Amino acid sequence: MRITVVGGGVIGLLTAIDCSRAAGVEQVDLFDAGPIPSPLATSNDRLRVVRALHRGEPALTLAAAQAHEAWMEVEGLVGARFYHPAGALTAMPEPEAAASLALLTAAGARAWGLAPDELARRYPQVRFPAGSGAVLEATAGAVLADRALIALARWLGDRPNVRLHPHRRVVEVSGSGRGGVIRFADGDSATADRVVIAAGPWSRELVPGVIASTLTLYRQTVLSYRQPEWVGLPAVLGLGPDRDAWLMPTVPHADAPLRLSAASACRPTREMTDRTTPDRWREHLMTVFADVLPGFDPAAVTDATDGYYLAERARGGPLLSSYGGGSVWTYAACGGMSFKFAPQIARTIADRAVGAPPRPVGLDPIDRPRQLAAVGEE
Ligand SMILES: Cc1cc2nc3c(=O)[nH]c(=O)nc-3n(C[C@H](O)[C@H](O)[C@H](O)COP(=O)(O)OP(=O)(O)OC[C@H]3O[C@@H](n4cnc5c(N)ncnc54)[C@H](O)[C@@H]3O)c2cc1C
Numbered sequence: 001m002r003i004t005v006v007g008g009g010v011i012g013l014l015t016a017i018d019c020s021r022a023a024g025v026e027q028v029d030l031f032d033a034g035p036i037p038s039p040l041a042t043s044n045d046r047l048r049v050v051r052a053l054h055r056g057e058p059a060l061t062l063a064a065a066q067a068h069e070a071w072m073e074v075e076g077l078v079g080a081r082f083y084h085p086a087g088a089l090t091a092m093p094e095p096e097a098a099a100s101l102a103l104l105t106a107a108g109a110r111a112w113g114l115a116p117d118e119l120a121r122r123y124p125q126v127r128f129p130a131g132s133g134a135v136l137e138a139t140a141g142a143v144l145a146d147r148a149l150i151a152l153a154r155w156l157g158d159r160p161n162v163r164l165h166p167h168r169r170v171v172e173v174s175g176s177g178r179g180g181v182i183r184f185a186d187g188d189s190a191t192a193d194r195v196v197i198a199a200g201p202w203s204r205e206l207v208p209g210v211i212a213s214t215l216t217l218y219r220q221t222v223l224s225y226r227q228p229e230w231v232g233l234p235a236v237l238g239l240g241p242d243r244d245a246w247l248m249p250t251v252p253h254a255d256a257p258l259r260l261s262a263a264s265a266c267r268p269t270r271e272m273t274d275r276t277t278p279d280r281w282r283e284h285l286m287t288v289f290a291d292v293l294p295g296f297d298p299a300a301v302t303d304a305t306d307g308y309y310l311a312e313r314a315r316g317g318p319l320l321s322s323y324g325g326g327s328v329w330t331y332a333a334c335g336g337m338s339f340k341f342a343p344q345i346a347r348t349i350a351d352r353a354v355g356a357p358p359r360p361v362g363l364d365p366i367d368r369p370r371q372l373a374a375v376g377e378e
Helices: 011-021 059-066 069-080 094-106 116-122 143-157 200-205 279-292 336-355
Strands: 002-006 027-031 047-050 088-093 111-114 132-137 142-144 164-166 170-176 179-184 190-192 192-195 216-225 235-239 245-247 257-260 267-271 301-312 319-323 330-333
Touching: 002 011, 011 069, 011 143, 011 192, 011 279, 011 336, 027 192, 047 069, 059 094, 059 336, 069 267, 069 336, 088 094, 088 301, 094 111, 094 132, 094 245, 111 116, 116 132, 142 143, 143 164, 170 192, 179 192, 192 336, 200 216, 200 301, 200 330, 216 279, 245 279, 257 279, 279 301, 279 336, 301 330, 301 336, 319 336, 330 336
Parallel strands: 002 027, 002 192, 027 164, 088 235, 192 330
Antiparallel strands: 047 142, 088 132, 111 132, 170 179, 179 190, 216 257, 216 267, 216 301, 235 245, 245 257, 319 330
């Protein structure tokens, strides 16, 4: 069986790895419009947070509680280190902390609660909303994303049954019972038994209109903030007046800035244009973090960048679908949390592509993918 993967972000790279290890797969071809990994991929950032707690959502919390182990398995496979178990601290009104702790414990995550006084004592670098307790997840942390992508691409590059094709933009993918046909921007085309489209926020350009019309594009701003001195912080969430601001964990032994953002800095947008942050969004986040970081210094904001992702409109999360009689699988919407679930998502996409029984992830849109009878089904 010959498999083609379109897109070399975290989902495409991991899907290609899993396909290349599956029985009966002779060849895997991975195409990306840019270099592999591409600096423009949503996945290609310094850090992506991996944490289990999804408040009020036991199934999602259960699935997420397995994410850090899945990442450590990937580390073992490719022989590189990029999982940074810094922990994740979620602040919330104190009376709600017990329920969140119970949710995490039921999911098998190692976590404990912090009362308001202990929270303030242990984390003087952060000002929490009044009346906050918190839960601290010990096994949560972050993937050093840019390092991970390089290691995944290197592993694939050494694999005899894998061919990487950087700088090859795909413009169309069609499928039928006989397999998939991939057309490139230069006019060439290729065939494969199965095609997986994992083109991140660009997926709208490649998937059938009936799928594209269900997707919303989001643009999110992240600030970089120079730390006065190195502090070991976990990922911290539940900050600011609306409790929707977060900071990414600090990375040891790296002269890395703090990364700051908030759900309120994530907005729907029509098109992907540039990554330059408009002043108004930079200022919005600076206002939020002026209250969150004691002694906040505007001059310490060294950078601001915007990233994009697609989400399925109704549920706001990922979307897996197939067409062409199962010959084309598309991970059209990645949502705002596909990085942490990527090893689990890629494994199940690869299962479906190679015709193996799919291992469930615990995320409904992925475990029950949308099947289109034909591309013209609109
Ligand atoms: C600011 C921000 C913070 C986030 N934080 C987190 C987090 O903490 N935890 C978490 O789990 N998730 C987080 N996410 C979401 C996560 O980063 C994404 O869900 C994930 O990286 C998507 O990976 P992907 O492989 O689907 O897409 P991408 O990484 O975007 O990869 C797509 C690839 O496809 C290629 N491509 C595009 N079009 C074509 C084409 N026509 N032909 C060939 N190749 C093509 C691109 O060049 C690119 O390399 C965050 C997202 C943003 C924007």
